[in-house]
Amino acid sequence: xxxxxxxxxxxxxxxxxxxxxxxxxxxxxxxxxxxxxxxxxxxxxxxxxxxxxxxxxxxxxxxxxxxxxxxxxxxxxxxxxxxxxxxxxxxxxxxxxxxxxxxxxxxxxxxxxxxxxxxxxxxxxxxxxxxxxxxxxxxxxxxxxxxxxxxxxxxxxxxxxxxxxxxxxxxxxxxxxxxxxxxxxxxxxxxxxxxxxxxxxxxxxxxxxxxxxxxxxxxxxxxxxxxxxxxxxxxxxxxxxxxxxxxxxxxxxxxxxxxxxxxxxxxxxxxxxxxxxxxxxxxxxxxxxxxxxxxxxxxxxxxxxxxxxxxxxxxxxxxxxxxxxxxxxxxxxxxxxxxxxxxxxxxxxxxxxxxxxxxxxxxxxxxxxxxxxxxxxxxxxxxxxxxxxxxxxxxxxxxxxxxxxxxxxxxxxxxxxxxxxxxxxxxxxxxxxxxxxxxxxxxxxxxxxxxxxxxxxxxxxxxxxxxxxxxxxxxxxxxxxxxxxxxxxxxxxxxxxxxxxxxxxxxxxxxxxxxxxxxxxxxxxxxxxxxxxxxxxxxxxxxxxxxxxxxxxxxxxxxxxxxxxxxxxxxxxxxxxxxxxxxxxxxxxxxxxxxxxxxxxxxxxxxxxxxxxxxxxxxxxxxxxxxxxxxxxxxxxxxxxxxxxxxxxxxxxxxxxxxxxxxxxxxxxxxxxxxxxxxxxxxxxxxxxxxxxxxxxxxxxxxxxxxxxxxxxxxxxxxxxxxxxxxxxxxxxxxxxxxxxxxxxxxxxxxxxxxxxxxxxxxxxxxxxxxxxxxxxxxxxxxxxxxxxxxxxxxxxxxxx
Amino acid sequence: xxxxxxxxxxxxxxxxxxxxxxxxxxxxxxxxxxxxxxxxxxxxxxxxxxxxxxxxxxxxxxxxxxxxxxxxxxxxxxxxxxxxxxxxxxxxxxxxxxxxxxxxxxxxxxxxx
Numbered sequence: 001x002x003x004x005x006x007x008x009x010x011x012x013x014x015x016x017x018x019x020x021x022x023x024x025x026x027x028x029x030x031x032x033x034x035x036x037x038x039x040x041x042x043x044x045x046x047x048x049x050x051x052x053x054x055x056x057x058x059x060x061x062x063x064x065x066x067x068x069x070x071x072x073x074x075x076x077x078x079x080x081x082x083x084x085x086x087x088x089x090x091x092x093x094x095x096x097x098x099x100x101x102x103x104x105x106x107x108x109x110x111x112x113x114x115x116x117x118x119x120x121x122x123x124x125x126x127x128x129x130x131x132x133x134x135x136x137x138x139x140x141x142x143x144x145x146x147x148x149x150x151x152x153x154x155x156x157x158x159x160x161x162x163x164x165x166x167x168x169x170x171x172x173x174x175x176x177x178x179x180x181x182x183x184x185x186x187x188x189x190x191x192x193x194x195x196x197x198x199x200x201x202x203x204x205x206x207x208x209x210x211x212x213x214x215x216x217x218x219x220x221x222x223x224x225x226x227x228x229x230x231x232x233x234x235x236x237x238x239x240x241x242x243x244x245x246x247x248x249x250x251x252x253x254x255x256x257x258x259x260x261x262x263x264x265x266x267x268x269x270x271x272x273x274x275x276x277x278x279x280x281x282x283x284x285x286x287x288x289x290x291x292x293x294x295x296x297x298x299x300x301x302x303x304x305x306x307x308x309x310x311x312x313x314x315x316x317x318x319x320x321x322x323x324x325x326x327x328x329x330x331x332x333x334x335x336x337x338x339x340x341x342x343x344x345x346x347x348x349x350x351x352x353x354x355x356x357x358x359x360x361x362x363x364x365x366x367x368x369x370x371x372x373x374x375x376x377x378x379x380x381x382x383x384x385x386x387x388x389x390x391x392x393x394x395x396x397x398x399x400x401x402x403x404x405x406x407x408x409x410x411x412x413x414x415x416x417x418x419x420x421x422x423x424x425x426x427x428x429x430x431x432x433x434x435x436x437x438x439x440x441x442x443x444x445x446x447x448x449x450x451x452x453x454x455x456x457x458x459x460x461x462x463x464x465x466x467x468x469x470x471x472x473x474x475x476x477x478x479x480x481x482x483x484x485x486x487x488x489x490x491x492x493x494x495x496x497x498x499x500x501x502x503x504x505x506x507x508x509x510x511x512x513x514x515x516x517x518x519x520x521x522x523x524x525x526x527x528x529x530x531x532x533x534x535x536x537x538x539x540x541x542x543x544x545x546x547x548x549x550x551x552x553x554x555x556x557x558x559x560x561x562x563x564x565x566x567x568x569x570x571x572x573x574x575x576x577x578x579x580x581x582x583x584x585x586x587x588x589x590x591x592x593x594x595x596x597x598x599x600x601x602x603x604x605x606x607x608x609x610x611x612x613x614x615x616x617x618x619x620x621x622x623x624x625x626x627x628x629x630x631x632x633x634x635x636x637x638x639x640x641x642x643x644x645x646x647x648x649x650x651x652x653x654x655x656x657x658x659x660x661x662x663x664x665x666x667x668x669x670x671x672x673x674x675x676x677x678x679x680x681x682x683x684x685x686x687x688x689x690x691x692x693x694x695x696x697x698x699x700x701x702x703x704x705x706x707x708x709x710x711x712x713x714x715x716x717x718x719x720x721x722x723x724x725x726x727x728x729x730x731x732x733x734x735x736x737x738x739x740x741x742x743x744x745x746x747x748x749x750x751x752x753x754x755x756x757x758x759x760x761x762x763x764x765x766x767x768x769x770x771x772x773x774x775x776x777x778x779x780x781x782x783x784x785x786x787x788x789x790x791x792x793x794x795x796x797x798x799x800x801x
Numbered sequence: 802x803x804x805x806x807x808x809x810x811x812x813x814x815x816x817x818x819x820x821x822x823x824x825x826x827x828x829x830x831x832x833x834x835x836x837x838x839x840x841x842x843x844x845x846x847x848x849x850x851x852x853x854x855x856x857x858x859x860x861x862x863x864x865x866x867x868x869x870x871x872x873x874x875x876x877x878x879x880x881x882x883x884x885x886x887x888x889x890x891x892x893x894x895x896x897x898x899x900x901x902x903x904x905x906x907x908x909x910x911x912x913x914x
Binding site for chain 2: 247253258288349470591592593594597598601622624625627628632633636639640643644647652655656659662663666669670673674675677680681682685688689692693695696697699700713716717719720721723724725727728731733734735742743744747748751752757758759760761764765769773776779780782783784786787790791
């Protein structure tokens with residue numbers, strides 16, 4: 001176990017001690033005891049940076065289940081390291097923020113930090129695992145810990161609803177992903193991502209490959225809130241704000257993006273990958289930004305904005321995959337899309353994290369997050385307003401913040417789609433830049449909404465629960481750091497590009513490694529009058545117009561039929577499936593024994609008929625039959641007559657006597673068929689049974705003793721007849737096809753010689769096969785004890801007294 | 802003979818199943834009685850009928866009837882008797898406690914679910 005492995009599970013180890021700290025150390029906020037760990041991990045991971053740049057990836061393995069090829073292999077390359085830095089860096093800030101956000105006395109901090117640390121370890125595990133199964137284990141751990149964090153305030157109904165929804169959707173995706181991983185491992189006989197990538201070329205022609213691709217993408221899309229699985233994210237906003245900032249903007253929702261980036265070398269050769277990732281990403285981008293505009297809750301706006309930005313990153317990753325198809329081009333600008341995706345991923349984590357923290361501060365200091373009740377907070381909360389200004393303008397893609405750079409790169413890559421002439425992109429490709437541009441206008445509108453409606457305009461203090469004032473400094477430090485990064489990356493993007501983006505892009509597109517130099521130039525080149533600059537100007541122009549005229553056109557949102565709201569589909573689907581399952585169960589589990597017996601007998605008939613017909617098993621061989629004697633004929637007639645009497649008898653007494661008649665006739669059959677012991681037993685037992693039947697009959701309740709004939713039911717008759725016919729057919733064909741002789745010869749020869757008896761049946765019962773007899777005695781004993789118990793034990797009556 | 806027996810057994814099974822699908826508890830138990838008769842006869846028939854003498858060595862016969870199915874049937878008779886006796890007492894107790902022998906009325910109470 002190396003230090004690297006230890007650092008991945010360190011949060012889990014710390015989590016074990018949290019309840020102890022929480023109980024024993026009352027004086028200080030539990031968060032202070034935790035904040036050092038992510039900070040330490042951040043410093044530890046940043047040390048890998050030069051190593052990755054110079055030597056490439058680092059790989060360390062600890063055996064877990066070596067016989068199945070499942071090992072805890074930690075693999076640090078550019079992509080994994082970028083995520084690890086995001087997780088630990090923003091993790092530190094979020095823990096710091098939560099110290100001031102969550103009240104020491106009112107909240108159950110012990111639980112909160114255990115869940116948060118669990119999540120942190122799970123995320124680190126996801127991004128640093130090379131083994132698919134280990135990745136899946138950590139992946140599900142993120143789902144579980146996210147579930148716990150969303151439902152942290154579990155006394156609120158909305159929290160529980162949001163937690164359940166996110167759980168159902170992400171676990172659905174997680175299980176699909178497991179299916180995809182399993183197929184991949186079957187195709188390549190390995191769980192290692194490195195190994196699978198090295199075989200990517202040879203497995204891409206397998207028919208199951210596309211299935212694996214779609215299943216893995218399902219996992220990524222549900223986790224990263226892509227259309228139409230984005231619906232859980234707005235409801236996850238019921239979580240405490242530090243959780244929203246950490247999980248639902250910076251880290252967990254990017255796990256899907258990580259997965260897409262990680263699996264790109266495996267799948268990206270397929271055209272469908274480009275279409276799915278790029279197309280779904282664009283749809284999500286548009287739908288998220290379109291819906292964000294109509295929200296009135298700060299966190300809901302941010303949630304939809306997260307959805308839309310995740311879609312943007314996803315679409316860039318999809319377009320970036322085109323680089324693999326176009327490596328013969330001199331200027332490899334599709335790779336630029338991948339670089340842009342990674343760059344925007346970092347930018348989004350910084351500005352969205354700070355914006356969530358701002359939303360939390362506003363909520364904390366005013367008591368509401370509703371933008372209709374907020375306004376004019378600029379003078380009261382100048383620092384918060386500044387941070388919000390930086391964050392929203394960066395999100396809108398305005399200079400000089402980092403969002404501007406990544407948006408320009410985004411436009412560049414979308415315009416480059418026009419140059420593609422594969423996978424029918426020449427006809428539909430034009431939609432890429434158009435949708436991207438329209439979505440950017442909406443992004444601009446909600447960003448402006450977010451800032452101006454909260455911090456400018458008239459003050460509405462009468463609506464607020466608290467008197468608003470500036471937040472404590474501790475709560476402001478984390479968003480200040482993030483906002484500072486927004487500006488820093490905006491002015492000095494090359495610090496980032498040279499250190500981190502290069503290695504990340506080369507781990508997403510490893511087969512294009514040799515084109516690395518060209519790529520470096522591309523990142524640094526960010527000035528010049530290109531079409532994308534005019535697109536941005538257009539975004540600002542139309543954005544301002546639409547923002548100013550918002551009152552006029554927002555009513556269209558009310559006109560969209562509710563069916564298009566996917567929440568409606570989700571809720572109705574859940575309700576209908578519950579109702580349907582309930583109805584189905586009530587339909588066939590109706591509590592009537594007769595029905596269940598009919599199911600059993602019909603399956604019996606059906607399965608056996610199928611088996612006979614399928615194998616053409618029916619055969620009638622008349623060669624080896626005994627002759628029919630007059631006695632047997634007479635006895636048969638008696639049994640037939642007695643059975644019919646039982647069926648049609650009006651009185652139950654008649655039925656009982658007819659049953660006795662059948663029993664005695666069977667005894668006579670035994671006589672004819674040379675079985676004296678059976679005759680004796682059958683006679684005695686039939687007598688006792690009939691006596692018992694009469695006893696039970698005698699005690700029938702007085703009320704129901706009116707005799708009535710069994711009413712005829714056609715279904716019952718058909719089922720009964722079917723069973724009889726099947727039994728006869730099977731008996732006949734079994735008798736006609738005997739495969740070998742009986743072993744009875746041995747018994748006949750050795751009864752006297754080895755067992756010293758003359759009665760073969762008795763010798764078999766007590767000597768050759770004495771065990772059967774022993775347990776048969778046990779059965780009788782149990783029956784006797786049971787009967788005694790039933791008659792003697794009267795617990796219910798005693799209780800009633 | 803075996804064909805005749807097979808048809809007879811089929812008839813026993815059919816009547817047994819028809820009785821087991823009825824509403825009255827007593828008829829269901831009568832049905833199980835018929836079913837075990839059918840099964841016992843089936844066991845015997847499948848071994849071949851009327852071949853050789855009674856399986857007693859004292860008979861000094863050239864061939865004997867197969868003793869194994871007879872031993873099996875003997876065991877089965879005793880077991881089915883034990884079970885039938887148990888069921889009958891159960892039915893008797895059910896009459897006493899519930900006051901009905903109609904299985905459609907035996908659906909438990911809402912409280913006992």
